[in-house]
Amino acid sequence: MLKLPVTEIFSSIQGEGPYVGVRQIFLRLPNCNLRCPYCDTVTTAPQQLRMETEAGSGVFNMSENPVPIEKLIKLLQIYDFSLHHSLSITGGEPLLWVNELRAILPFLREKGIKIYLETNGTLPEQLHKILPWVDIISMDIKLPFDGQSFWDVHESFLRSSLQKEVFVKIVVHQETSLTELQYARDLIVAVDPLLPTILQPVTATNEINTPKPYQLLEWQSFFLKKLTNVRVIPQTHVFMGQL
Ligand code: SF4
Numbered sequence: 001m002l003k004l005p006v007t008e009i010f011s012s013i014q015g016e017g018p019y020v021g022v023r024q025i026f027l028r029l030p031n032c033n034l035r036c037p038y039c040d041t042v043t044t045a046p047q048q049l050r051m052e053t054e055a056g057s058g059v060f061n062m063s064e065n066p067v068p069i070e071k072l073i074k075l076l077q078i079y080d081f082s083l084h085h086s087l088s089i090t091g092g093e094p095l096l097w098v099n100e101l102r103a104i105l106p107f108l109r110e111k112g113i114k115i116y117l118e119t120n121g122t123l124p125e126q127l128h129k130i131l132p133w134v135d136i137i138s139m140d141i142k143l144p145f146d147g148q149s150f151w152d153v154h155e156s157f158l159r160s161s162l163q164k165e166v167f168v169k170i171v172v173h174q175e176t177s178l179t180e181l182q183y184a185r186d187l188i189v190a191v192d193p194l195l196p197t198i199l200q201p202v203t204a205t206n207e208i209n210t211p212k213p214y215q216l217l218e219w220q221s222f223f224l225k226k227l228t229n230v231r232v233i234p235q236t237h238v239f240m241g242q243l
Helices: 069-076 094-110 124-133 151-161 178-191 213-224 236-240
Strands: 008-013 023-028 048-051 061-064 086-090 114-119 136-140 165-172 197-201 230-232
Touching: 008 236, 069 094, 086 094, 094 114, 094 124, 114 124, 124 151, 136 151, 151 165, 151 178, 165 178, 165 213, 178 213, 197 213, 213 230
Parallel strands: 008 048, 023 086, 086 114, 114 136, 136 165, 165 197, 197 230
Antiparallel strands: 008 023, 048 061
16 A cells, blocks of 8 residues: 655645645645755644644644554545635655655645645656646755755756746845855756746754845846746744644
8 A cells, every 4th residue: 555654744835835725735744865054943743743733733643653644534524625725735855755746636636725845956857756736846956065066956856847837936135145056047048048946044943044135136136137936935934833
């Protein structure tokens, strides 16, 4: 029996990107192929799945993990799909679970909910395996860290994503270099200068500071010289106190 490890399931408000404010069901999956320095997510698979059945209650049911696929489909339908804009599949990196997702997504789409994929944009081959059942792709462009850069794989991923609705998100902080932003900007321009691009100021941690106001203005202007749709949007769920 096919099973999927799940970190948590809940109904909440999308806090990032151009869909900020819409109501979504969130399906958070564990594990990630990257180690971003600003990561705010525990990516290890918990021993039990936690699920908030009543939105905002802070009360979670705990149940077996990994979850059999049939059971997961039933659990997701506890929420009223008609009240939700889409199902956000997030992580971790959800594309590490494409075989399991292929068993779930066609059924959920038949039930009438859109599929919104949040991804770090580094696994283009895995994307192809679920692309037919995805409606909206929120793709990160990761600026280099720890001596690793992702430009080629990001370009390949972005080109494949054009078959669907896609927008690009770049997390920026006080030490972000203009050279790296130029690489990111020119990559997007090479694929499609009309692509919505979000500069997301990092939510400050002990070691990483959110950009200063003038930096955000300068960087947005820099992107707008070659792209038409560039917005600066922070993680709004953090200051709304949402999950
Ligand atoms: S890709 Fe996302 S989940 Fe993975 S380490 Fe980076 S921020 Fe964390």
